[in-house]
Amino acid sequence: MTRxxxxxxxxxxxxxxxxxxxxxxxxxxxxxxxxxxILIWGLLAMSSDILIGYTGMVSFGHSAxxxxxxxxxxxxxxxVSPPSLLLALLCGLVAAAAAAAFVAYxxxxxxxxxxxxxxxxxxxxxxxxxxxxxxxTGGENGxxxxxxxxxxxxxxSIRFTPDTLHWFVLGVVGLSYLLLRRITQSxxxxxxxxxxxxxxxTRAIGYPIERYKIVAVMLSGLFAGLAGVLYAVQNQFAxxxxxxxxxxxxxxxxxxxGGIGTLVGPIVGAAFFLxxxxxxxxxxxxxxxxxxGLIFIAMVIFVPQGLLGFARRWxxx
Amino acid sequence: xxxxIEQILIQTVNGVVTGMILALVASxxxxxxxxxxxxxxxxxxxxMLGAYVGxxxxxxxxxxxxxxxxxxxxxxxxxxxxxxxxxxxxxxxDPLYTILATFGISLVLQNYALWQFGPVAxxxxxxxxxxxxxxxxxxxxxxxxxxxxSAAIIGALWLFLKFGTWGIWIRATMQDRxxxxxxxxxxxxxxxxxFAIGAGMAAASGVLFGPLVxxxxxxxxxxxxxxxxxxxxxxxxxxxxSIAAAIFISxxxxxxxxxxSPAQAVIVSFIVLILTLLFRPTGxxxxxxx
Numbered sequence: 001m002t003r004x005x006x007x008x009x010x011x012x013x014x015x016x017x018x019x020x021x022x023x024x025x026x027x028x029x030x031x032x033x034x035x036x037x038i039l040i041w042g043l044l045a046m047s048s049d050i051l052i053g054y055t056g057m058v059s060f061g062h063s064a065x066x067x068x069x070x071x072x073x074x075x076x077x078x079x080v081s082p083p084s085l086l087l088a089l090l091c092g093l094v095a096a097a098a099a100a101a102f103v104a105y106x107x108x109x110x111x112x113x114x115x116x117x118x119x120x121x122x123x124x125x126x127x128x129x130x131x132x133x134x135x136x137t138g139g140e141n142g143x144x145x146x147x148x149x150x151x152x153x154x155x156x157s158i159r160f161t162p163d164t165l166h167w168f169v170l171g172v173v174g175l176s177y178l179l180l181r182r183i184t185q186s187x188x189x190x191x192x193x194x195x196x197x198x199x200x201x202t203r204a205i206g207y208p209i210e211r212y213k214i215v216a217v218m219l220s221g222l223f224a225g226l227a228g229v230l231y232a233v234q235n236q237f238a239x240x241x242x243x244x245x246x247x248x249x250x251x252x253x254x255x256x257x258g259g260i261g262t263l264v265g266p267i268v269g270a271a272f273f274l275x276x277x278x279x280x281x282x283x284x285x286x287x288x289x290x291x292x293g294l295i296f297i298a299m300v301i302f303v304p305q306g307l308l309g310f311a312r313r314w315x316x317x
Numbered sequence: 318x319x320x321x322i323e324q325i326l327i328q329t330v331n332g333v334v335t336g337m338i339l340a341l342v343a344s345x346x347x348x349x350x351x352x353x354x355x356x357x358x359x360x361x362x363x364x365m366l367g368a369y370v371g372x373x374x375x376x377x378x379x380x381x382x383x384x385x386x387x388x389x390x391x392x393x394x395x396x397x398x399x400x401x402x403x404x405x406x407x408x409x410x411d412p413l414y415t416i417l418a419t420f421g422i423s424l425v426l427q428n429y430a431l432w433q434f435g436p437v438a439x440x441x442x443x444x445x446x447x448x449x450x451x452x453x454x455x456x457x458x459x460x461x462x463x464x465x466x467s468a469a470i471i472g473a474l475w476l477f478l479k480f481g482t483w484g485i486w487i488r489a490t491m492q493d494r495x496x497x498x499x500x501x502x503x504x505x506x507x508x509x510x511x512f513a514i515g516a517g518m519a520a521a522s523g524v525l526f527g528p529l530v531x532x533x534x535x536x537x538x539x540x541x542x543x544x545x546x547x548x549x550x551x552x553x554x555x556x557x558x559s560i561a562a563a564i565f566i567s568x569x570x571x572x573x574x575x576x577x578s579p580a581q582a583v584i585v586s587f588i589v590l591i592l593t594l595l596f597r598p599t600g601x602x603x604x605x606x607x
Contacts, residue, residue: 296424
């Protein structure tokens with residue numbers, strides 16, 4: 001990698017980051033909230049990119065990790081008073097990681113489409129449990145809870161304003177991006193990419209690919225859970241709809257639209273999708289998905305590398 | 318907890334009836350997968366649209382059987398169109414892209430149905446309402462007829478695959494696409510035909526199942542998930558395995574709903590899936606050819 005390209009990359013990174021930091025001060029309330037939402041869905045899509053783009057496994061089960069993150073955070077916020085952000089994070093991540101470990105253990109035995117189908121069905125297991133276990137999860141009605149203050153115990157504690165919430169989300173998403181980028185460039189990430197390129201050869205070289213795949217799914221699930229916690233903090237409610245497999249499908253759509261294997265692509269895809277939904281739903285109310293579906297099909301056929309696919313190599317350097 | 322033997326027998330009948338419909342849905346899915354490595358996410362939507370077309374034609378003609386045949390043909394045509402427009406360009410690419418494309422199709426079809434027919438469930442009248450007494454329960458004949466009819470359709474499919482010219486072509490294409498092409502079999506049309514047949518079977522099961530529950534735009538989702546489980550448990554691309562798995566899983570769910578609510582009984586089929594993946598990852602009933 002040349003030095004100049006590194007400079008360009010980091011300049012670009014900080015310009016985008018700077019714009020996102022200023023945004024809540026400039027944008028009206030609706031669009032600020034919208035931007036925060038994009039960042040959260042973007043983090044979810046980015047977590048899925050570890051599997052789709054870097055390991056070559058399409059997960060249709062990310063709604064389970066995301067949903068468990070939400071419900072884990074909800075459990076922490078409802079049972080402990082006063083609500084603690086740190087505890088919510090911890091519970092959400094533990095719940096998502098546990099779900100991811102469970103799903104990973106079984107589904108990594110299978111490859112390609114079988115992996116996709118089994119992750120889908122596993123996410124439905126969590127959906128059915130959450131939907132029917134009304135006493136604990138609130139069933140169809142879901143749970144509502146209050147937002148915790150932004151606090152580190154013993155040091156400081158402030159209430160979230162819309163602006164600080166946005167910055168908090170931006171901080172978490174930004175750090176996650178840097179961390180995931182570092183991971184994909186680490187030796188571990190290289191093994192994942194080599195599994196994507198040629199699984200048999202990677203095995204032949206002597207890597208225990210099953211273990212690598214399990215870790216990849218868990219890592220991905222962990223970040224999906226993190227997105228879930230952020231979503232819980234932002235919207236203060238949990239509903240079984242978030243665990244339903246349609247959410248996983250949307251996550252895959254974000255990835256394909258934005259460009260898999262780029263990490264930022266999925267965020268762009270999420271932004272594109274949400275903007276499209278916002279624009280179309282003003283004209284077509286709930287039928288906007290017809291057009292989203294058509295655009296998605298067209299992209300799968302004609303632009304399979306996605307919006308940022310052209311920059312894929314550069315973004316990974 | 319004592320469960321009377323009559324109830325167990327009733328649930329057995331119920332399980333076999335749902336199992337036969339599920340087998341009809343799943344055999345189309347597995348046929349499509351077996352021949353072209355396409356995981357058809359939109360299969361449940363074809364099932365749902367079939368039921369809707371059935372509703373419309375039933376309202377127009379008043380004859381259930383005409384509705385059944387017409388819905389099958391219409392959806393088979395739709396299937397062929399979908400195949401030609403969206404799946405054929407993806408042929409030869411990673412099968413994962415076909416999942417994505419069919420997922421898009423399912424979004425489009427499902428929301429089209431919501432837009433066109435509204436969120437209120439429609440009802441298909443049963444073609445006949447006779448009942449017979451099964452222990453203390455008045456059991457509708459129609460359910461038994463569904464099971465028999467599904468079995469007949471699957472049997473016809475089997476005969477067609479075994480002896481029909483196109484059936485032989487389909488099997489040849491399944492074994493070796495390139496060789497089949499070299500032998501002069503019109504492979505592109507065979508693939509289109511298979512997709513149309515699978516779509517038609519899904520539509521037929523939709524019309525048959527319509528009278529038991531309401532017809533609404535989201536009804537396909539449950540079925541496609543169940544069919545996926547069946548197809549994985551039975552071994553993907555394995556027709557006989559899917560049929561056996563469909564009945565097996567439906568029976569288990571029927572028995573489980575003696576103890577828990579039907580919504581929770583679904584978990585039983587998930588457990589079967591997990592156990593299958595653990596011990597027989599290529600399918601429960603017969604080894605898969607790959």
